[in-house]
Amino acid sequence: MSKALSRRSFLKVGVVGGLALATAGSIYRLVRDPETPRRFVLDERTRNVLAAVAPVILTGALHPGSDDVQAVIERIEGAIQQLPLKVQKEIQDLFALLTLAPTRRFLAGLPDDWRIAKQEEIAAFLQSWRLHRIGMLQTAYHALHDLVVGPWYADESTWASIGYPGPIKELS
Amino acid sequence: MNTNPIPDPIQAGLASGWNVIDASALDANRQFEVDVAIIGTGAGGGVTAEILSMAGLKILLIEEGPLKSSKDFKMREAQAYPELYQESAARKTKDKAINIMQGRSVGGSTTVNWTSSFRTPEDTLHYWQKNFGLQDYAPQALAPWFDQMERRLHVTPWAAAPNENNDLLRRGAEKLGISTAVIPRNVNGCWNLGYCGMGCPTNAKQSMLVTTIPAALSRGAVLLTRTRAEKLNFKGDRVDSLSCVAISADGLAPSGKTITVRARHYVVSGGAINSPGLLLRSNAPDPHRILGKRTVLHPVVLSAALYDHKVDSFAGAPQSIYSDHFLNTDAIDGPIGYKLEVPPLHPLLISATLSGFGEHHSHLMKRFANLHAIIALLRDGFHEQSVGGTVELRDGGSPVLDYPITDFVWDGIRRALLTMVEIQFAAGAKIVYPVHELADGYTSWSSAKKAIEALPYKPLFTRVVSAHVMGGCTMSDDTKLGVVSSTGRYHGVSNLSVHDGSLFPTSIGANPQLSIYGITCRLASMLAQQLTGKPAPVL
Ligand SMILES: Cc1cc2nc3c(=O)[nH]c(=O)nc-3n(C[C@H](O)[C@H](O)[C@H](O)COP(=O)(O)OP(=O)(O)OC[C@H]3O[C@@H](n4cnc5c(N)ncnc54)[C@H](O)[C@@H]3O)c2cc1C
Numbered sequence: 275m276s277k278a279l280s281r282r283s284f285l286k287v288g289v290v291g292g293l294a295l296a297t298a299g300s301i302y303r304l305v306r307d308p309e310t311p312r313r314f315v316l317d318e319r320t321r322n323v324l325a326a327v328a329p330v331i332l333t334g335a336l337h338p339g340s341d342d343v344q345a346v347i348e349r350i351e352g353a354i355q356q357l358p359l360k361v362q363k364e365i366q367d368l369f370a371l372l373t374l375a376p377t378r379r380f381l382a383g384l385p386d387d388w389r390i391a392k393q394e395e396i397a398a399f400l401q402s403w404r405l406h407r408i409g410m411l412q413t414a415y416h417a418l419h420d421l422v423v424g425p426w427y428a429d430e431s432t433w434a435s436i437g438y439p440g441p442i443k444e445l446s
Numbered sequence: 447m448n449t450n451p452i453p454d455p456i457q458a459g460l461a462s463g464w465n466v467i468d469a470s471a472l473d474a475n476r477q478f479e480v481d482v483a484i485i486g487t488g489a490g491g492g493v494t495a496e497i498l499s500m501a502g503l504k505i506l507l508i509e510e511g512p513l514k515s516s517k518d519f520k521m522r523e524a525q526a527y528p529e530l531y532q533e534s535a536a537r538k539t540k541d542k543a544i545n546i547m548q549g550r551s552v553g554g555s556t557t558v559n560w561t562s563s564f565r566t567p568e569d570t571l572h573y574w575q576k577n578f579g580l581q582d583y584a585p586q587a588l589a590p591w592f593d594q595m596e597r598r599l600h601v602t603p604w605a606a607a608p609n610e611n612n613d614l615l616r617r618g619a620e621k622l623g624i625s626t627a628v629i630p631r632n633v634n635g636c637w638n639l640g641y642c643g644m645g646c647p648t649n650a651k652q653s654m655l656v657t658t659i660p661a662a663l664s665r666g667a668v669l670l671t672r673t674r675a676e677k678l679n680f681k682g683d684r685v686d687s688l689s690c691v692a693i694s695a696d697g698l699a700p701s702g703k704t705i706t707v708r709a710r711h712y713v714v715s716g717g718a719i720n721s722p723g724l725l726l727r728s729n730a731p732d733p734h735r736i737l738g739k740r741t742v743l744h745p746v747v748l749s750a751a752l753y754d755h756k757v758d759s760f761a762g763a764p765q766s767i768y769s770d771h772f773l774n775t776d777a778i779d780g781p782i783g784y785k786l787e788v789p790p791l792h793p794l795l796i797s798a799t800l801s802g803f804g805e806h807h808s809h810l811m812k813r814f815a816n817l818h819a820i821i822a823l824l825r826d827g828f829h830e831q832s833v834g835g836t837v838e839l840r841d842g843g844s845p846v847l848d849y850p851i852t853d854f855v856w857d858g859i860r861r862a863l864l865t866m867v868e869i870q871f872a873a874g875a876k877i878v879y880p881v882h883e884l885a886d887g888y889t890s891w892s893s894a895k896k897a898i899e900a901l902p903y904k905p906l907f908t909r910v911v912s913a914h915v916m917g918g919c920t921m922s923d924d925t926k927l928g929v930v931s932s933t934g935r936y937h938g939v940s941n942l943s944v945h946d947g948s949l950f951p952t953s954i955g956a957n958p959q960l961s962i963y964g965i966t967c968r969l970a971s972m973l974a975q976q977l978t979g980k981p982a983p984v985l
Contacts, residue, residue: 312699334808349524356528357536359698360844400803404883412906413542420536420798427793427811428524437815438760438793441521442639445450445647 314362316351319373324350324422326388330396331422335435349425365421368414381411452648455656456515464663466513469692470672472703478668480506481977483688483709485675485724488554489962490946491715492654493595494970495662500983501974505667506707507659508690510674510716511551512697515655519645523794526644528697530558532720535795539835540848543905544745547913548717550697551645552671553655555717556959559913560642560764560790561631561651563601564956565592565964569778573828578922578951580932588964595963598985599632599652606638609762611788614753614818616767618873619786626769629787632959633763640761640790672697673705676843678712678728683940685712711941711977714919715966718948722837722918723845730929731938737929738837740920741847742827742953743912747859748789749866750800750819751875752810752887757818764790765957772822772865773955779829782858784822785956786866791817799909801883810879810887820869822862827917827952829854834953837918851910856903859910867894881909914958919948927951934969945969 316324328346329338336342354365371377378384382399384391403415426432433440440446460466469476481503484491491507499505514529527535530551537546549555566588574580595601608616608628616626636650649656663669672693679687692703714721722738730737765787773783793814800810810817826832835849851859863880868891870878877887878894882901888894901907921944922928925937930949936942945966947958954961971982 331803332808333804335811353524353534356534356696356698358533358844360840360842361533361536397804404803409541409906416542416906419803423797423803423807423811424794425524427797428522430522433793436793436811437813441641441647445452445639446520446522 312359314354314366316347316354320369321347322388323369323372326391326396327400327418328422328426330393330400331419332426335426335432345429345431346422346426349429350421353421353425365417368417371414450517452516454516455649455660456513457517459660459663465666465668466663466671467668468513468671469703469705470695470701472692472701472705475704475706477706477708478506479708480504480668481709482506482711482713483508483707484713484715485688486554486715486717486720486946487552487654487659487669488549488715488717488946489556489654489959490717490966491554491713492556492658493963493966494713494715494945494973495667496658496985497967497970497974497983498977499662499665499667500985501978501980503974503977505662506709507662507667507669508673508675508688508707509552509669509671510693511549511671513552513669513671514557514645516645516647516649519641519647521639521641521644521647523644523792526558527794530645540838540846541905543851543910544743544849545909545911546719546743546847546915547911548719548915552659552669553653555913556653557645557655558643559653559959560957561633562765562768562787562957563596563599563630563632563960566961567773567955570952570955573778574951578920578927579924580921580951582932588968591968592960592964594985595960595967599657599963600634601630601632601960603628603630604763604766606763608766609640609759610757611759611762611791611818612765612767614757614873615769615786615788615820615869618869618871619769619771621872622869624769624771624869626767629766629768631763631766636763638762640764642764643790643792670705674700675716675724676727678724678730678942680728680730680939683938685939685942688712711943711973713943713945713973715944715946717946718915718918719837719845719847721944721946721948723839723843725919725929725936726837726839726845727843730936730942732929733938734926736920736927738918740827740834740951741837741849741918741948742834742916742950743849744823744914744916744953745826745851745855745859746821746823746911746913747862747881747908748799748819748821748911749863749870749878749880750796750810750817751870751878752813753816753818753875756815758815759788759791759818764788772862773825778825778955781861782824782826782829782832782855783955784824784858784862784865786869787821787823789819789821791819799881799911800879801881801885801909818870818873818875820866822866823914824855824858824862825953825955826855831855834917847915851905859908860898860901860903863898864895867891867898883907914953916947916950916953916958919944920951921949922951933972934966943969943973
């Protein structure tokens, strides 16, 4: 691929990417909830994304196909609900982008629905956003990273696995 | 079952009849008339409240966060961050490239800070005198104010042995001939637990929550919690009133009730970002368009490392050793310098901070107890290529900081990563992980050095964080350079002051709390004298 071509396609993705994020968000809100959303309540499609992504981010820590998956989704939901409403809206927009099939294919590069996506495909998607030239997708990667690992390791049930004794019992 | 053996001065004070109103529970709008309204209960607001209430003035304290106390401080991140921090400890700059930690509860950031207590470095004060016309800010002129606050808050060098996390910094630096020293801390009867960032469960930390604020409340000051100062209403050259909104109990949205405050004088102590935010929302006079500018961060980068032995970086006084070597190697206005310290490591924050995902990440987390980290705090604001960021308002009026990281600052970030990694190897690290999305774990100093020199330095590739937001309401008697005078008075408004970290024209070059305590102690004493016509009380 020539330099000029890659530059052009980058510009295209840049513009389209930005538009897609904004539009997917507003379409999603229009479809899901006629009122301006206040608190972001995770729906079935969002849970499917997390059920696919969290075991990849937490490979080696979380047991796929176990109760762990449900547990991490609940903790993520709890964490999201304590974020400022404007951040909740941004997270909602991000999941809109990931759940709508066209943007999932085009921006995340995932041909299949999250429920049947392969681990390697998901890892490749995460890695591409992690180093993406579009800052917005990079920040989306960081959001997923922090939202998954933070609440997972914040929970007491994971502490033994990392050799963390937790705070002294008498005062906690 | 309450088995907590620690006496809780807040609960005792409430029982004794303190006038504290949780606005989330208000069922009607309210109005207050007082001598002085203080917005924010952190370092600047706390000190101001104690001094003005000692002077006999009727004080109203307005705090957006909740009133929490030792009985609530359970040393759990999942609970502490949403309850005690701005934006659940996930505040970010506009481009989301820098994570910002600031407090949001009674006591402000002092309720959650790590207790390191440094006086303002002399070269910083000289720089202010020379470049911002702050003639009164000579080290010897400020010394009595630092003395006063050090006594009040029990600031003394940490006398116990440093924990292993800190001692690794000391040992590694020593091997390389880099000098370190012991950090003074504002604690009294510290249990050496290591959970300062989640609120002190034993009330040893001499934060505003257990010192100045209780003192003010015992003298009859009124405290409104879950109350956000929304807008100062100007009439001529005066603030006529202050409009506030009550916030819901979960802290996320206005409850619908409003509070109107009339005062003789108003003191803004909301901290950096928030104070300029309030003043911008209020259309405060700003003829030279400098309000919100020069917001500085001490941008922080970090390097993690694994050792063969346990480090237990979560246990023990979080910060007790530092090095100013790299602040002193170049001139203050030369290539950017940095202070070296260590952060306490707790599972939520460190898991989010460590880059990468999958096996790479979980492998590191499994060895959490053997993990050590050093942080470098870059001294921003002293060079024309490091002028800090700008506070802007989003739709809806909340403030956000736009802080572009310049090449000048990136150069410092690269040098700081090199320094930290070299120290970690010198201290015996087996694998070192400079926190950068394209960095690996390195097993030798030479391979790490080569890699760090070749890494790209741009936003979102290196984790950059800050717990030291300063500036935005620059202090200078030259109205072209600052919005606030050297006495803390807002230029062009006769009854408005700013008393917090937003005053600083540059970063401090040391953890800022004692700078805020000492400087606002002086400003509040002058204000007390002006408002009462009597000599100011001494703390
Ligand atoms: C995790 C952490 C660790 C730190 N460690 C250290 C350390 O070891 N040593 C050190 O020197 N410094 C440390 N700091 C920094 C230090 O605590 C702060 O610099 C200092 O407390 C700032 O004081 P301030 O008065 O400017 O604002 P703050 O202490 O942040 O207080 C501002 C208060 O105002 C409230 N407020 C803001 N806007 C409004 C509004 N519109 N209406 C009502 N209320 C409002 C906020 O909720 C907050 O409670 C640390 C900070 C953090 C977050």
